[in-house]
Amino acid sequence: SYVLTQPPSVSVAPGQTARITCGGNNIGSKSVHWYQQKPGQAPVLVVYDDSDRPSGIPERFSGSNSGNTATLTISRVEAGDEADYYCQVWDSSSDHPDVVFGGGTKLTVL
């Protein structure tokens, strides 16, 4: 089955840029979606189809995807961005299509 690998944690100071990676075999050929989950809350879609933002999501959130790595970039990080972030793809490459989530990355704002 397809595997998405994320770093368990990323730390960044306020105002700096946070980059959260999501690794997968030839992930660049797939559409990657990113979700933000704050403690005790449901996930929220922050980036879809690699780099598009839903309405209401700040422009500080952006995404890219190429080769074996997709990246969620959060510019000018704020304390309110502290959360768990999950990448997700639809893997149709096998005879058993599946929804795959990465293990999640905890973003800590120092």
Place this chain on the structure above:
Amino acid sequence: EVQLVESGGGLVQPGRSLRLSCAASGFTFDDYAMHWVRQAPGKGLEWVSGISWNSGSIGYADSVKGRFTISRDNAKNSLYLQMNSLRAEDTALYYCAKDTSPLHRTLFDYWGQGTLVTVSS
């Protein structure tokens, strides 16, 4: 405003059954596929099952296939998950999630707050 409200969770013994419900409002329910996604305590997200707008296409994670059944009632704007032969590893917060497509695009733009299922003797 889109609202998804899950119910039906609780404490259940291993091997028993439970039926979850998700009441949807604020959008045209039968225009979209719907999904269940779960999260074990302190763990990440795991897709459980999805169903297309007309129930014509259904999918399950390998971990629940043969034990769980997803269904929907478009007249009642409701999504269901029948869970049989429950195991301790099914313990999780179960989220109802709306797809952005009638079919399985598997892009989840709205989530409920979840209902907790605890499987324990």
